[in-house]
Amino acid sequence: MQKKWYAVSVALLLLTACAPAESAVSETTPAETPATTAAPSATPEQAGTRWQEQVSFDDSYTASLRDGSAIPQAALPLYYKGRWWGKTWATLAEETGLAEADLRALNPQITEAEDGALQADTSELLLSESYAIPQTQEVLATVAVPSMPEPYQERHYPLPAALPREAAEVLALSYYNAEAEGQGFTCESAGVGDYRQVVASSRFTTFSEAEDYFSTIYTPAALSELLQPLSEESIGEGTAYYREGAEDTLLMMWYPYDSIIPQSGYTYTEPQTQPDGSLQFSGICIVVTDDLGEPLPEGAARLYYAPTVLAETEAGWRVATLNPPF
Numbered sequence: 001m002q003k004k005w006y007a008v009s010v011a012l013l014l015l016t017a018c019a020p021a022e023s024a025v026s027e028t029t030p031a032e033t034p035a036t037t038a039a040p041s042a043t044p045e046q047a048g049t050r051w052q053e054q055v056s057f058d059d060s061y062t063a064s065l066r067d068g069s070a071i072p073q074a075a076l077p078l079y080y081k082g083r084w085w086g087k088t089w090a091t092l093a094e095e096t097g098l099a100e101a102d103l104r105a106l107n108p109q110i111t112e113a114e115d116g117a118l119q120a121d122t123s124e125l126l127l128s129e130s131y132a133i134p135q136t137q138e139v140l141a142t143v144a145v146p147s148m149p150e151p152y153q154e155r156h157y158p159l160p161a162a163l164p165r166e167a168a169e170v171l172a173l174s175y176y177n178a179e180a181e182g183q184g185f186t187c188e189s190a191g192v193g194d195y196r197q198v199v200a201s202s203r204f205t206t207f208s209e210a211e212d213y214f215s216t217i218y219t220p221a222a223l224s225e226l227l228q229p230l231s232e233e234s235i236g237e238g239t240a241y242y243r244e245g246a247e248d249t250l251l252m253m254w255y256p257y258d259s260i261i262p263q264s265g266y267t268y269t270e271p272q273t274q275p276d277g278s279l280q281f282s283g284i285c286i287v288v289t290d291d292l293g294e295p296l297p298e299g300a301a302r303l304y305y306a307p308t309v310l311a312e313t314e315a316g317w318r319v320a321t322l323n324p325p326f
Contacts, residue, residue: 061139166317174319
């Protein structure tokens with residue numbers, strides 16, 4: 001097995017998952033296939049941080065479902081995954097490359113506000129009645145964080161093989177941090193909505209530490225949706241998963257990450273380079289089996305579309321839009 005290692009140094013504590021303390025398409029061109037030269041590792045001391053993360057890539061990986069079977073060659077109904085409400089039909093058409101008129105016709109239950117924002121009493125938005133599952137080449141990324149509790153010490157993520165290696169690395173870390181939400185923290189009541197205050201952690205324990213860390217993964221705009229600084233206007237309000245408390249304390253939502261269940265696996269559309277240099281593609285979540293791994297009844301299988309945008313900034317590749325396909 002050919003495996004490339006990249007190290008991102010980041011803390012070395014070991015705690016349980018968020019336990020309470022005793023006292024949260026425009027014009028495009030295909031992306032180029034990345035080189036596979038390994039980057040040198042860095043120790044936590046060299047990077048000036050306190051815990052270690054390692055991201056490795058297996059270039060010999062063959063795209064497959066979770067049970068090891070091949071990605072199905074089939075066409076299934078495709079639904080949007082993530083927050084589509086508040087967007088417009090024009091935005092969704094540009095994002096998906098599908099015709100606005102077709103999207104409207106497929107979703108008569110969805111209405112528009114005066115400003116064009118979409119709204120409905122359902123979470124489902126149908127993008128296509130018959131969408132061919134992509135057969136995209138992939139690599140397997142492994143994120144290892146020894147300080148985290150089991151089973152988050154090592155997680156695996158198939159990624160498009162065409163991504164530049166640094167872009168693939170930040171995408172893998174964004175997937176890991178989404179899946180590990182709420183894990184490795186000891187918390188106590190914060191007295192602020194649904195937030196709890198972090199008192200100890202396997203990694204970052206203060207708001208500034210979290211902000212510094214996540215700024216190496218996300219663009220500033222994406223970061224603002226994940227982290228909310230303290231302000232007079234924000235007291236008692238907030239939808240970001242992490243927010244700042246008094247004296248740089250870190251507050252977080254109490255709930256862990258919630259994935260699509262059941263899920264058979266996922267694949268991707270091919271990354272496309274946009275005029276601004278960003279890479280746009282979509283994760284395609286495949287649901288063809290139930291939670292016991294048995295095939296779903298005829299007509300019950302479906303796909304979910306999870307749009308992703310990676311931007312190349314002066315500081316390197318960052319995640320601009322993320323909807324994990326799991």
